[in-house]
Amino acid sequence: MEMPCNGDVPHDVWAVHQISQNDLILWDLLSLVIFHVLLNIPYLPINQLIKTHILIFLLVIRAPSDRNVVLVFIVRIDLRSYVVAELVVQEEWDESRGSLFRHFLPTEASGKQSKEDEERAKTQRQFINSYFNRSGGETDDHFDPRRIKCDDLGIPQDLSKSYFVMSQREQQEIPHSLSHLPAWLVRHFEYVIRLSCDFFNEIKFKKIRDLRKSQRELPIAERKTEIVDLLKDHQVLIVAGDTGCGKSTQVPQYLLEAGYSGIACTQPRRIACTALARRVAYETLNVYGNEVAYQIRFETTKSKRTKMLFLTEGLLLRQMENDSLLQQYNVIILDEVHERHLSSDLLIGLLRDLVEKRPDLKLILMSATINLALFSDYFQGAPVIEVPGRLYPIQLQYHPIKQFIAEAEKKNHKIDPEPYLRILEKIDKETPSNQRGDVLIFLNGVAEIETVAQTLKTYAELTKGWIILLLHSTLSVDEQDKVFDIAPLGSRKCILSTNIAETSVTIDGIRFVIDSGKASRAGRTGPGICYRLYSQEQFDKMDDFTPSEIHRVSLQDMTLRMISLNLGLDPRTFPFIERPAEDALDEALEKLKFQGVLYSDRENQLTALGNAVAKLPMDVSIAKMLIYGCVVDQFDVMLTVAAGLSVQSPFTNRSFREPDTVEKRAPLTSPMGDPFTLIALFREWVLQKAYGGKAKRWTIENGLDEHRLQILEESGFIEKPTAEELGEDDSRQRRIEQGEKRKLFEMKRAARNKEKSRKVLRAEKHFDTILDERVEEEIEAETDIMKTDVKTVEFLLSHKQRDVDVIRSSHKLRRKEAEIIRLVIACGLYPNYSLLDPANKYQQGQEIYSHSRLKPFTQIHPNSSLVQYHLHTLNAQEDSQNYSNFHQIPFYGMLLETTKPYVCNVMPVPALYALIVAKKVICEDWKLVTVDDFVEIQFKSSNACREVIDSVIQIKKELKIGLTSALEGDKLDMHRLARTVDKFSRYLTEEGVVIGLKRLVSPPRILEDVGFFTPDGEVKIDDDKQEEGAEEVQESEAEREERQRLEEEDRAVRQFLGKDPMCPMTREMIEEEEEIAENKKKPEKKESYYEKLLKAQKEREEKSRMNDEGQEDTPTKRQKVEAKDEVLEEE
Amino acid sequence: MMSEEVGEGSKEAETGEETEDVTQLNPFIQFECGICGMKENTLHGNLQVSDGFFNCPVFFVRDPFIPYTRVRARKPCLADFLVLGGTCSMCERSVCIDKACSVYFGARFCAICVIRERRRFPEKVVEATLKAQAQAEASAAKSN
Structure with a gap:
């Protein structure tokens, strides 16, 4: 009996056993057979086979040899069984997944997707692919959620996997493009998409569960309700817990949860503010909102929505100056008070007072458990919660x-x-x-x-x-x-x-x-x-x-802070949690008097200068510099210097070890000292940033830390004048700027979010090269204008083209300006000046020593640009009797005591400048002048001495007048002062006033009987002495008239001379001419980086707009939605 | 800030003018799981976005783990959100989506209802719930 069959049927099966699902070997064999059979029966399409579930077909097996027997079996196979199903689906899957993905999960145009979307789409595909590859699916499932039949309790009465998925999809009729596929497979695919949504949701959910679990396990968690309850009935609460108990991260959250807002939490360190804000935002699931924010010196993430703010202790103190009741906060947490920083000690004292004035204010002190009694004694009656530290063995x-x-x-x-x-x-x-x-x-x-x-x-x-x-x-x-x-x-x-x-x-x-x-x-x-x-x-x-x-450091800053709070506080009687030593307080007060911030003859009262100084969030000396900078109309430049002196050197530490870099940047440095190097650097950087677009590369090549330059740029301590104030109120222009701003703002947020994700470190990159890879990336990114980093965008946000031009011109110093700036810096730094040691050798690599008034034998820091590149400028080349016309006095920004006392940020000035800035100058015989009981200046000629002292008095007076009127908000034209100073300096160098310098060893700590004394008697300049105040104003009135008269004369003469072609031009005229010429010469303006960026952004938007055209939303509607988005998103 | 994605989707454009006031309101409510006690500030309502929806109101937040980027013409999708819980369709208790607390089976059922009505649920559902509960207890015991 021979069956009609074509020869393709395999011949190698002798017998077929009873087939069971468990009989795997046989199944393998059989599947092979089935495979062939199926392929040979074209009129039985696979999808129909699947639907019938059960397949009955014939197996024709012929013996290989001469027996010529043909056995015919009828095999009944249940296609629902695992192996068969997979076989079929796998095959089917490979063929059909392309069209399935295309229909259900089309790849979006890149303009419509964020990076995260792309990432997510990829994961979803992987999920679906691996689902089908792995399981193949059970075939008895209809995958149709619409078929659900529920009983009276709403419980489905049949079992479909699709009922277990909560994410739903709109189920549509199977479209034409998928009609060649079995409906079953399409529904199955839809089901897996839904499953993937549930799956991703579950992963996120688990992440939160784990987070909450770890929070619950913190030691502080047990006291949560207690803390919240106690705070209801008490104004002050002390939480004492050792490191690791979770107080810093959890207590703020307990308050947020209990409904408090306006919460401030102080930290002694800036890094803690940012780290805690990040952590708490994460734990409250608010990472990308602004409910939890931080505020540090130059940076804040605060917005209107902020409920919880981490800030530094110093900043809170600052805020108290303007808002002594701290009305903006409802709860204040002082964290780490056991560290006993000056500012936290002061805050504790002030806030103890404040809680009495503001019964609605809550105060929480958080400390380690050490020395707890100190705090609980200071806040009598405040409940204490003690938490054990350490979680893990x-x-x-x-x-x-x-x-x-x-x-x-x-x-x-x-x-x-x-x-x-x-x-x-x-x-x-x-x-x-x-x-x-x-x-x-x-x-x-x-x-x-x-x-x-x-x-x-x-x-x-x-x-x-x-x-x-x-x-x-x-x-x-x-x-x-x-x-x-x-x-x-x-x-x-x-x-x-x-x-x-x-x-x-x-x-x-x-x-x-x-x-x-x-x-x-x-x-x-x-x-x-x-x-x-x-x-x-x-x-x-x-x-x-x-x-x-409070027992270790100078109390100067704290004392000034206290006095400037205007609460009538006397540092000597203030109820400190621990009283500072009497003489430390006295010394601080003395120094402030020295600097002209406090009246020397009155208790705890700020001078007019002092008032202004106290308002600025920086060191006294830097604040003074800024104020004088304002007086002489060099505010922009002084801002740069001030910011530069209050942060570290913009040169990276590492760069000093790289000889190439050190050599390369030599042209950027200035022989006039570190502050001038800083000005030059900053100008160059701004130009690189605004025009070159390769600023990062430039900073790397010169060994500069861009972040530190950034700080200079962000140093708008004082708000920039608005367009109206500048008289440039052009509303159209402003509208354009608004639009540009918004775009940049979006880019900034995108860039910032990008930065928030934690990265994996690269192997074999250590502390010294760790940033390189990032730098490479950034340099790379600089070539693509749209990949710009957050800092650059921020820069562009805060600096419009106009500002860049201002910096370009204001930071280009001509001699006259440089001269006045150096005087202003000296004014600010005073009394930080020193005398060079006569034994110094001014050769490369030599250590240069100098002596300041109270600290002999300090070394000029070897990284100072002065010592590195311009050492010779310090050399006075004095004769054997110590006479020279080149004597310099280095002023310095900071005394750094590490292994040795170093002076940093050094700026030498001609020695006779000391007379202008010093507090106590005594000249008894027109030959010998003593300054501050510390420097003795011996003039060779008494005529020169008279001339110098006259000029000095004139400059001092003009400066004083300028200052007084500037502080009264009445700005004078300081053109004349600049000229006087310039004349003075030229007189010193060109005429060559020969002097000898001598250091008086161990001057008295406290300077007494200050003033400016000539052989003719005391010259009254400072208004320190209150009783002379009235008289002086009059004097200055008279002088003002005189000044105006002189200036008018000046102008007249200049005009007159200008008309005369034969008259040689004055120096000033030459400079003016040059300036005009330079402006003319300026080549056609290059397209700035800012413009490029905006253009690129615009193009991108255009593109995505084109893509949208004709899609679901009508344009007007979309705009509306966007407008709303903006209101919601931007603050 | 997220209210615009909630609801029917097309109504939101019309309400644009009122945003000023809407922002003043705090759309968040406190969600507490009636079984495990999980507490979160969430939004509550029907969530319907471009690629899917939920059958009944849910407790949800915007995904806190990915940055909220605004891409022109991008429509919000399910993955932008995190659903933390829902309401039991039998007892109307708020429950989280943890397998030990509730199960989704055509609708959300809290674990208490599933166990109580175990005869009417498929065996598979009850078993899964019991297993998840046992696991949760074991891990709680371990951490104490």
Whole structure:
């Protein structure tokens, strides 16, 4: 009996057994057979087969040999069985998924999608693909949610997988494009899309569950209701908990949850503000809103919607000056008060007073458990909540270094990195590398960190298992942020930190802590090991805490703050939580008097200058500089200098070790000193930024930290004049600017959001090269105008083209301007000036010593641009009797005491400038002048002495008049002063006033009987002495008239001379001419970066608009929606 | 800030003029799971967006883990949101979507109702709920 069959049917099966689903080998064989059969029966399409579920077909199996027997079997196969289904679907799937994806999940045009969308679409495809590849699906499912039949309780009466998915889709009839596919497969696909939505939702949900669980496990969580309840009935609450108890992150959230708003939380450190704001925003699921914000010196994320603000202690104090009742806040949290910073001590005192004045205000003090009694005694009756610290078991291991040094000797000791290295080796040996866990090393100060880092880096390069990172306050923000990034799999990060990481900053994943001295804690986010590089006995002997700041540092700033609060506070009687030493307070008050900020003869009263100084959020000397800068009409430049002096040098630390860079940037530096180098740098940078678009590359090549330049640029301490004020109220122009601003604003937000995601560190990039990769990216990005970074956009937002032009012209200094600026800087820095040591050798690489009034033997910092490039300018080349006409006096911005006392930000001025700025000048015989009981100036000729003193008096007076009227809001034309100063300086250098300089050793600490005395008697200039006030105003009135007369004369003469072609031009006229010529010469304006950027953005928008055309929304409607969006999104 | 995505989708354009006032209102309500006690500030309502919807009102927030970017003409989709819970269709208790607290089976049912009415639910549903509850208890016990 022979069956009619074509020869394609396989011949190699002898018999067919009873087929069961479990009989896998046979199934394999059989599927092969079926496969062939199916392919050979074209009139039975696969999708119909699937629908029938059961297939009956014939198997024709012929024996291979001569037996010539043909067996015919009828096999009944249930297609619902797993193997068969997969076979069919897999085949089907590969063929049909293309059209399914195209129809259901079309790829959006790139203009309509964010990066996240693209990412998500990709994951979704993967999910769906792997679903079908893996399971194939059960075939008895109809996948049709519409078929649902429920009982009276709403429970479905049949079982479809689709009922378990909560995400729904509009179910449409199967479109024509999919009609060739089995309906079953289409429905199945729809189901999987819905399933994927549920799946992604579940992942996010789980993330939140885990977060909440970890919050609940914090020790502070048990006291949550107690804290909220206590705060209802008490104004002041003290929360004492040790590191790791969660108080800093959780208490603010408890308040938010309890419905409080207007919450301020102070932190001693800026980095803690940003880190906490980020953390709390994350935990309240508000990462991308502004409900939780921070505010630090130059930066804020605050908006109208902000309910919770993290800010520095100093900033809150500032706010008290304008708003002594702090009306903008309902709750104030002072965190880390046990650290006892000056500002927190002062705030505690002020706020204790304030809670009495404002019964609606709540105050929470948060501290470690040490020294708790101090606070609870100060706030009598305030309830205290004590929380144990530490969450996870910490294993303590003592590894004492043999030569452990006592605290006192530590200063001179150079750290040995060996023990730290040994512990890293130990970790490598004892912990498998697939177990995650990073290392945190606590060290004292930047010097120690850098020493240890170098050694560990060598080890890391060898083992390739470590990434060495640093964390201390002098790093740029970018560098600091790196410690939060995640180490790649298989390696650990090792963070070397000063104690800023000890509190407030929680770095996820720290498992090992190496502690070299003070008590510190590990295991904040997981169990860990603490290696102590000292013995148990030594630990027991250690002091519990260092003395608070109020006993250690200068009280000058705090005193000024107190007085400027205008609450009639007397620093000497203020009820401090711990009283400062009497003489420290006196010294601070004296220094303020020295600087002319306080009246020298009255208690705690600010001079007019002092009032202005106190309003500015910076050091007294810098504030003074700015004010004088305003007086002489050089505000823009002084702003740059002021900002530059209050941050670190814009040169990166690293760049000083690279000879090429050091050499390359020489032309950028100025022989007039560091402040002038700064001005030149800043001007160049702004131009690079506005025109070149390659600013990043430029900063790298010159070893500059762009962030620090950024600060200069952001230094609008004082609001820029608006268009109306400038008399340029052109509403059309303004509208255009508004539109541009909005676009930039969007770009800024996009860029900022991009920055928020945590990144994975790259292997083998350590602290010194960590930023390079980013830099490469950024340099790369600079070539594409749309990939610009947040900083550049911010720059463009705050600087319109016009501003850039202003900077370009104002920062280009001509001699006359430079001269007056240097005088103004000297005025501000006074009394920070010093005398060069006569033994100095002015050769490259030599250490240059100078002596300031109260601190002899300081060294000019070797990184000063002056010492690096322009050393010769300091050389007076005096004769054997110490006479010279080149004597210089270096003024300095800061005295830095590290291994040695260094003076930084140095600016030399001609020695005789000291007479202009000094508080006490005595000349008894027109030959010898003593300044501040510290400098003795010997004139060679008494005529020169008279001339100099006359000029000095004139300049002093003009400056004084200018200042008085500027402070009264009445600005004078200081053209004349600039000319006088210029004349004076030219007189000094060109005429050559020969003087000898001598230092008077150990001058009195407190300067008494100040004033300007000539052999003719005292010259009254300062209005320090109140009783002369009235008289002086009159004097200045008379002088003002005289001045105006002189100026008019001047102008007349100039005009007259100008007409005469034979008369040689005055210097001024030449300069003016040059300026005009230069303006004319200016080539056709290049298209600025700003314009390019806007153009690119516009093009992109046009494009996406074209894409939208003809789609669902009508244009007007869309605009409406957008308009609404803006209101909602922008503040 | 998200209210515009909620609801029918086309009505939102017309209400544009009133945004001034709308922003003053706090659209968030406190959601608390009636079983596990999970508490979050969420929005509540029907969620219907370009690529899907939910059958009944849900407690949801905008996805807190991805930045909110505004791309012209991009329509919000389900993935922009995070649904935390819903209302039990039997007892109207608010419950979170944790498997130990509720199950979605044609509608949302809280675990209490599922267990109570276990005879009327398919065995599979009841088993899954019991299993999830046991797991939740075990992990709670472990952490204490």
